[in-house]
Amino acid sequence: KSARRDGEGLLEELEVSLRNLRTEYVDLYQLHNISRREQWEQVQAPGGALEAARQALEEGKIRHLGVTSHNPRLALELVESGHFETLMIPFNYLTPEPAERLLPRCKELGVGTIAMKPFGGGALSNASTALKHVLLNPYVDVVIPGVMSVEEVEENYRVWSGDHALQPGELESIERDRAELGDSFCRACDYCQPCPQGIPISFLLRAEKQMLRRMGWSEERAQRVAEALKLGETCIKCGQCEERCPYGLKIRELLPPTMASLRVHLENRTIP
The missing domain is CATH 3.20.20.100 (NADP-dependent oxidoreductase domain)
Known part of the structure; x- marks a missing residue:
């Protein structure tokens, strides 16, 4: 193809x-x-x-x-x-x-x-x-x-x-x-990339339900989540990701609450 x-x-x-x-x-x-x-x-x-x-x-x-x-x-x-x-x-x-x-x-x-x-x-x-x-x-x-x-x-x-x-x-x-x-979930196609800030969008949107629920916490995963959250904080709301997303996800609206929840789970090592 x-x-x-x-x-x-x-x-x-x-x-x-x-x-x-x-x-x-x-x-x-x-x-x-x-x-x-x-x-x-x-x-x-x-x-x-x-x-x-x-x-x-x-x-x-x-x-x-x-x-x-x-x-x-x-x-x-x-x-x-x-x-x-x-x-x-x-x-x-x-x-x-x-x-x-x-x-x-x-x-x-x-x-x-x-x-x-x-x-x-x-x-x-x-x-x-x-x-x-x-x-x-x-x-x-x-x-x-x-x-x-x-x-x-x-x-x-x-x-x-x-x-x-x-x-x-x-x-x-x-x-x-x-x-x-519902229909507002990330399918991990990564067509939203590249992000000008280097934010791993699909990883952040999927970390709770697709990674932590299935595999739990490890030091390596905790480090990866922490690094992703740090990058996520640099979002400039440019909207390039939303223009590319074939599913029309409102990524700029989805990321903040997702990151806030993920940050709590990281601090407490809890499973969503």
């Missing part, structure tokens, strides 16, 4: 991929993170990434062209443009919008669907439940859960090959996550 909006940049990155993979072509190449209208306009412009990707298709360096997006409404326009054979989109029980119109429309158009972030960037409380929820949707063709170990690969396979019906306890877990997280 390439996040370059210009044709020259996309072709450069494609050549790097071909060299690294030691191949003459890739089966699927994706225009990455077309989530804002100006990005869509940039790649469609003369000399843009879409023109270059079509050229690579004609030359046989790409067998199929896809697109990734974090914006279901814009993604509907992307798939209806006729340029793309696959769409990669975030989809989980806290990001359900794609199931309403987008995924069924992809099926109608013969566009393959790839569901990313089935675990909400690690925010959802039970990975197996989250994966089953996505697999239950008949309009999802492929799910790409993140993994950090062979054991997680094996667990994902067990979920995929088993019964996908959600049990009462799992449904309760989903409702708890919905009540606690």
Whole structure:
């Protein structure tokens, strides 16, 4: 995939991929993170990434062209443009919008669907439940859960090959996550970066629920939290992070109370 909006940049990155993979072509190449209208306009412009990707298709360096997006409404326009054979989109029980119109429309158009972030960037409380929820949707063709170990690969396979019906306890877990997280939680995509002040935004927004609740305190984690809080205090409220966030999070509003709570837990070594 390439996040370059210009044709020259996309072709450069494609050549790097071909060299690294030691191949003459890739089966699927994706225009990455077309989530804002100006990005869509940039790649469609003369000399843009879409023109270059079509050229690579004609030359046989790409067998199929896809697109990734974090914006279901814009993604509907992307798939209806006729340029793309696959769409990669975030989809989980806290990001359900794609199931309403987008995924069924992809099926109608013969566009393959790839569901990313089935675990909400690690925010959802039970990975197996989250994966089953996505697999239950008949309009999802492929799910790409993140993994950090062979054991997680094996667990994902067990979920995929088993019964996908959600049990009462799992449904309760989903409702708890919905009540606690809502839609204003960080998915750790880090598109908000780079911060001009060097603030580790996603780490601060996720430290309590995604790190401390699961792993607890250690001296190393305490030092990392203290350093992150110190950087967080330098925020100049420029808003660059909010302009980049594909989920529209109001980061400048979220950081202060999150940091205040995290600071109390750091001082007392308590678990949120």
